[in-house]
Amino acid sequence: GGGGGGGAVRGPRVAADETDDGTTPRSELLMRVNRRGMAMPVQSGGPARERVANTGKVRRVKEKADTHDGGSRTRYYADDDSKSDVKSMLERERLGVDDDPDAVFRNHHSKFLEKTNDDEYTMDDMYVDRIGRKQATGKQEARDRSRAVADQQRRNTAMDKDEFLFENFFKKHKHLVASLGRKIYMALPPRGTLAPGHVLLVPVRHVTGCTELDEDEWAELQRFQQCLVAMWKSEGKDTVFMESVMGLRHQPHTVVHCVPLDGEEAEFAPMYFKKAIQDSDEQWSQHKKVIDTRVKGLRRSVPKGFPYFSVEFGMDGGFAHVVEDETQFPRYFGQEIIGSILGLTPSTWLKPPRERFEEQKKKTVAFTTKWSKWDWTATIDQ
Numbered sequence: 178g179g180g181g182g183g184g185a186v187r188g189p190r191v192a193a194d195e196t197d198d199g200t201t202p203r204s205e206l207l208m209r210v211n212r213r214g215m216a217m218p219v220q221s222g223g224p225a226r227e228r229v230a231n232t233g234k235v236r237r238v239k240e241k242a243d244t245h246d247g248g249s250r251t252r253y254y255a256d257d258d259s260k261s262d263v264k265s266m267l268e269r270e271r272l273g274v275d276d277d278p279d280a281v282f283r284n285h286h287s288k289f290l291e292k293t294n295d296d297e298y299t300m301d302d303m304y305v306d307r308i309g310r311k312q313a314t315g316k317q318e319a320r321d322r323s324r325a326v327a328d329q330q331r332r333n334t335a336m337d338k339d340e341f342l343f344e345n346f347f348k349k350h351k352h353l354v355a356s357l358g359r360k361i362y363m364a365l366p367p368r369g370t371l372a373p374g375h376v377l378l379v380p381v382r383h384v385t386g387c388t389e390l391d392e393d394e395w396a397e398l399q400r401f402q403q404c405l406v407a408m409w410k411s412e413g414k415d416t417v418f419m420e421s422v423m424g425l426r427h428q429p430h431t432v433v434h435c436v437p438l439d440g441e442e443a444e445f446a447p448m449y450f451k452k453a454i455q456d457s458d459e460q461w462s463q464h465k466k467v468i469d470t471r472v473k474g475l476r477r478s479v480p481k482g483f484p485y486f487s488v489e490f491g492m493d494g495g496f497a498h499v500v501e502d503e504t505q506f507p508r509y510f511g512q513e514i515i516g517s518i519l520g521l522t523p524s525t526w527l528k529p530p531r532e533r534f535e536e537q538k539k540k541t542v543a544f545t546t547k548w549s550k551w552d553w554t555a556t557i558d559q
Contacts, residue, residue, distance in 0.1 A: 335383075340367075340430070341432055342430060343362055355544055356401075358381075361397045363401060365540055365541050365544060367532075368530070368532065369526050371512060371519065371525065373540075374414075375437075376435050377432050377434060378418075378432075385422060385425055387476065395476065399492075401553075402492060404552070408547065408550070413440060414438060414439055414440070414443070415446075415491055417434075417435070417443070417490055418433055421509075422486070438519075446490060447495070451496055454486070465499075470497050471494030474494065475487050479499060483499050485500055509526045
């Protein structure tokens with residue numbers, strides 16, 4: 178996967194001998210989704226263990242390590258230089274692979290609550306007793322692996338049901354695909370068209386947001402955008418690009434909406450969007466309500482793994498907003514603003530009517546005829 182995380186990628190499958198029931202087992206690279214929705218490989222390996230004879234119990238085999246170098250002590254335990262330094266612990270916390278602090282508190286509180294009944298044993302005493310006890314590495318790895326298996330199953334299910342994964346979209350909406358690059362494809366929306374010429378730019382790879390794209394994907398996306406801007410500019414129109422990235426735990430496939438607007442409508446669009454973003458989401462937010470992407474660009478303005486909404490006007494940048502409460506920020510936020518500018522009814526984006534196949538194919542042919550002059554993908558194999 179590109180960009181360190183959010184793009185969920187199926188693990189590599191390897192050949193294996195058939196099992197007794199005739200099925201072929203498969204191996205997959207386990208990926209763990211942290212609290213920010215970012216995916217990362219689960220580290221394998223752990224402390225060696227052996228089964229104690231006649232007891233059935235399993236005990237940890239103490240790992241041997243060199244603790245001295247030239248007569249000077251360099252460490253006390255085998256993992257002192259790999260898991261106990263501040264940098265490593267900070268990295269684990271930043272990536273979210275350690276337990277949720279709230280879950281740790283609940284676990285400690287429930288486990289030792291009975292001891293606090295003693296007048297001489299308080300909660301402070303409990304934490305003093307626990308502060309020096311290190312959690313067993315094996316248990317942590319077992320938990321990480323168990324969570325990774327569940328995350329992998331959830332990702333595979335999401336990808337199988339992903340409407341915008343190219344192979345799935347092509348099977349069902351082949352007639353809507355207008356252009357196909359190496360990393361990005363362009364298609365007309367299956368439903369909820371806001372204006373003539375409304376198209377979608379979609380990564381071929383399953384990825385949750387443009388902040389997770391790798392450099393090649395990002396460059397190709399921008400090339401599509403540049404050609405669309407030039408095409409509509411030749412007709413006196415401006416292009417608005419919108420992206421909503423929410424529900425990251427469910428690994429949704431990101432889609433960039435591209436809507437052409439007439440000159441007067443496009444002139445007031447930045448004002449409409451800025452005002453709507455300022456009035457949205459939490460009243461007291463941790464992040465800036467409106468992030469101006471004209472200077473740094475989207476990928477340097479919004480951290481990876483955060484849910485966000487972004488809107489850009491042509492290639493000049495625009496605004497972004499980090500969504501802090503998804504219950505107060507609708508997924509159709511951008512469509513609602515464009516719809517209000519164009520005077521459309523709410524059903525256009527809330528409950529878009531189904532379009533007949535012939536009608537969709539006619540719109541695709543009309544768009545591709547116009548696009549053919551600007552279609553840079555025609556030169557890919559030349």
